[in-house]
Amino acid sequence: MTRIIGLISGTSVDGIDAALVDVLGSQTDLKVELVAGKTFPYPANLRSQILSVCSGEALSMAELAQLDDAIARQFASAALTIQAKYDTKAELIGSHGQTVYHRPPKTGEKYLQDGLMGYSLQLGRGSLIAELTGITTVSNFRSADIAAGGQGAPLVPIVDACLLAEPNHSLCIQNLGGIGNVAYLPPQENRENHNESEISALGDGILGWDTGPANSLLDLAVQHFSGGTLTIDVGGEWAASGTPCQALVADWLAQEFFRLPPPKSTGRELFGADYFDRCLVEASAYNLSPADVLATLTELTVASIVGSYQTFLPAMPDRVLLCGGGSHNLYLKRRLQSQLHPVQVLTTSEAGLSVDFKEAIAFAVLAAWRVRGIPGNLPQVTGARVPVLLGEINSCWHSWA
Structure with a gap:
């Protein structure tokens, strides 16, 4: 069992959803227990600035760096607060960050040569979160999928399949954040017979x-x-x-x-x-x-x-x-x-999976997969050429000093 904190602020920019979870198993045997969940609102002036940037307001590089750090500090504070009253502390943080810009890729075989790759920017740098919390932090989850030709989104359907798929019913998991997204899960029978390394088998028929x-x-x-x-x-x-x-x-x-x-x-x-x-x-x-x-x-x-x-x-x-x-x-x-x-x-x-903290839970799971070397994207969902490891691992001096 690994105790992990999942962090995300979505396109509504309501605040930071923090989930303290215990994660057991890997994929086909994945189980999560939500120990605590809480939404931490942004300070009004910071939320206003984020929304302005999302609407296309120009920033200098110095202002962008300042905003990046301000968001990271809010994320770190949420991580420290959510686990403060528990004796068992988190070993890992999975931080999605705050999306401030998303440009889907244009399709076609020459997207690399023609500069048609997607681009997605999440602020709240993981290296600062790791330093402020003393906890290894996985962040920047979308970039590897985009580099492989994908949309970088949605990333949660594979986690939905592990936690919510049923043997006899097809499901649509419909997220209603600022932007809506769906994960279609066909009936998943005999999941226990899937080898953990066979992400393609686990992802059979899943759409999103x-x-x-x-x-x-x-x-x-x-x-x-x-x-x-x-x-x-x-x-x-x-x-x-x-x-x-x-x-x-x-x-x-x-x-x-x-x-x-x-x-x-x-x-x-x-x-x-x-x-x-x-x-x-x-x-x-x-x-x-x-x-x-x-x-x-x-x-x-x-x-x-x-x-x-x-x-x-x-x-x-x-x-x-x-x-x-x-x-x-x-x-x-x-x-x-x-x-x-x-x-x-x-x-x-x-x-059995919280409507308010499901996305934060998912990024806790994706962080666990990243450090275990398990790909986290589904190519048929994102459009990437291959499954890839998602996220950058940010350690801090606390973990090796």
Whole structure:
């Protein structure tokens, strides 16, 4: 058993999700126990700066270095705090960091020569986290997959398969962060017969991709219509009081991203402030109330998810398990259940894996695989040419002095 801390701040930039977990086994025998989980909000000024950078605000190199260090210090503080009251301390940290820029690769055999590789930047450098905590830290998980021609995302489906796959049912694990992503898990029978080194066998039939916006546009709308006094629509109650404009949803679904086949990934670079501003302009032609706009943006999330399942899955799943902050949006969940009927829509918590800390748990697992020399990506999900080791190992003087 290894005690590991998983850390991540997603595209919603709500704060740092920290999971203190005990990890047993490797892949087909993987088991995790969540010892503690907590979200640590960013200081308001730091969150504001991160969101500005995600929206394309220019930074000098000195300002970028300062932001990188400020985020790393927040991540290190979260790691130290989450384990403070426990006698058994973590041996390893897996830190995803804070994504501030994501550019998917363009497909084609000459992507290297033509400079069409993807690029993804996560701030909160692992070397500083390791020094501040005295704990070896694995970070920068996406770069190796991107170097192998992949999207660098999503990386969690293989962990989902190890922890959530069922022998008799196909599942879609739908993460609802700022950006939505799905992992499709076919029934996994006889997993105990898989050799640990056979990641391709374990990954048979698993699919995954980013589905589009989840909370990113909704949060921007809430902030806009509340004059900055609110950041989220708790439970989706505001949206539930409105009526979605289906004609507007149909127009928005014509966006090229929704038609692209997987592998595919996206971020605030596409579904961010500029996109929201265009949505507002287009909504004005329909004289929608704020509640109607929220309901319509919710419907866009629902329609993009359902449409991607119908278009890109070999068959509709038996069950959908929601996770991430959007899983608490009861209106969104009801709309998904309505559009996916008769497919059952549940949450990962109902399957034994926390909806709020599943992603942090996944990066704890990926860190464990990195130090054990186990590849962590699935080429059919990310588009990489081969499975690769994910993450850079950052040790500190505490570990060898």
